[in-house]
Amino acid sequence: MSSSTSVGDLVSQPYKYGFVTDIETDKIDKGLSEDVVRLISSKKDEPQFLLDFRLRAYKQWLRMEEPDWATLGHPAIDYQEMIYYAAPRQQEKKASLDEVDPKLLETFEKLGIPLSEQKRLSNVAVDAVFDSVSIATTYREKLAEHGVIFCSISEAVKDHPDLIERYLGTVVPSNDNFFAALNSAVFSDGSFVFIPKGVACPMELSTYFRINSGDTGQFERTLIVAEEGASVSYLEGCTAPMFDTNQLHAAVVELVTLDDASIKYSTVQNWYAGDENGVGGIYNFVTKRGHCRGDRSHISWTQVETGSAITWKYPSCVLQGADSVGEFYSVALTNNLQQADTGTKMVHVGPRTRSTIVSKGISAGRSSNSYRGLVQIGPKATGARNYSQCDSMLIGDQAAANTYPYIRSQQPEASVEHEASTCRISADQLFYLQSRGIGFEEAVSMMVSGFCRDVFNQLPMEFAAEADKLLALKLEGSVG
């Protein structure tokens, strides 16, 4: 009978990516010390400037404390009980995919990311990161023909040290916050993208992060630089096995755009969220920031956050160049006991800078979902404009949604507009759709995708359907 079906049943879907790949790994013993930082750096054969960068960050981290201003609660994280480096045992990064351990290729294939020449996505280049290291990057030669560099950050350190030294840590300084400092000290891998002057990157770039080990933190570092007039669209995806312990994921992403450049950065985050009692799941403490350094440059963040036990994440834009544009489009879905505190910071520095924020929070189960956003207009940002829209959807009556918009303006002329709304999927709305022959699950999913449409429209075409499917999966379930 329909009366026994609740929306709650629907949002509680088994996690599809919870398997573990059985592979030999090279790990550093658990715990964090200066020696561990040095060991990571030496394993990666890094130049002195990078070791110095790490050590400085480590010392800063020692003096810092975990931020506590977000509406999140979790048991204390023991930073000495964690492993900071785990890599599948294979000698060198392979020149050819044929030499990559077939178990790894199989893992990514199971995740829907085929890497082999015959099967890979036709217009998307992929960097595949497994635990702490990048195992393969596709289409590198084709991109190189256009002068585009797309590789793991470890390789970039070796092959393009000058670019790394020039840009690393310039958007998110190592002492920016507790988690950024930790990442700067121990980051193991991630992606590097460089689009030279005047080049529109000929394909979508994408990095897929997979946590495999149970006791390992993942600290990836991504850096994307678009020179004058360059443009790129980049997507990251992430999954992890189901463990009943919590793993820490503390990433840093830095974006830089020079004059007239644009970067579109999209995330589909589906880390393991823990079970229905809140046991296990990823703690996702991430610092993402873009710097519109050049005039008329453009940075756009789109995120679909569906996983993780805890999400603490504020992809931001520093709009320094005159007439630069920052955008943030977000869908955050929480269920069971998931907690999300996410939003953005738009820092208007230059004149006539513009920003748009569209945030859609969906809370189901007993979860808690907060939007936290700052719009800051500096004294030189004459004619700056911001538009923010924050909508919350509640499913069931035990979930919580909060909105914390902060506005700080030193420009009386600036225009800052904020709209917010909260709605609940009502039994009468669902019944109306059902009474027209539409199944319960499809009815929920129709309402949720309608709610998220403004954000999904921003995703690259290839992934918009993926996002729709991902939400449908999270919302789907056996009826009855």
Next chain:
Amino acid sequence: MIRPDADTLLEIVDLQARVEDKPILKGVNLTIKAGEIHAVMGRNGSGKSTLSKVLAGHPAYTVTGGSVLYRGANLLDLEPEQRARLGLFLGFQYPVEIPGVSNLEFLRVSTNARRGEKGEEELDTFAFEDLVRERLQVVQMDPAFLERSVNEGFSGGEKKRNEILQMALLDPLVAILDETDSGLDIDALRIVAGGVNHLASPDNATLLITHYQRLLDVITPDYVHVMAGGRILRTGGKELALELEDRGYDWVDQELAVLEVA
């Protein structure tokens, strides 16, 4: 039109239902055959909308007794969407607004759900546009309404027209129209009534819930039922509606009092 040999579409026997702990339907009996038009009248709060929602399968109502056969099968066993696909239609007294869901897409998905059940092929966006434009004429509705979210910001009368548009698309076997005439201006009433008459055929049946004779002037019922206290207290022909118009409901109350004492 009453035909003794017509198929029985809906057979309600001693139906009882409650919402939370409050009994509302207290033994409803009603049989509807193909080709017939029934009208249900009765005071506010007598249980008319409850009956219609129980038939459509609203989860807030619990059936506590009795049975409902729809074309010979147990209706109460079916999910609401299944009832709709099999041709039971409820035009709501208060259609809800569904922000973010496009009216056109909603109409297409529901039409295809019904077509699938009938073994007809699914209509793609283009074929559906053709169909919906044709059916819009039945209710003389502006195609602009297709571009909006389902019922969002529609006026009372526009919502009712949208209900009849859905009926025209879904081609139901049993259509229950709960006060579709309320809130309509005179022209709209004529248009909607014309639509209902147009859709009525010897193969389907209509159950009109209404307070007003003016609707029954344009759609002539074969039977008129008077509901009171969660029961059908009296059944007659179209003249029963005129009698109510004349005498009001006091006499119904008296009959009900006698019944409830017994």
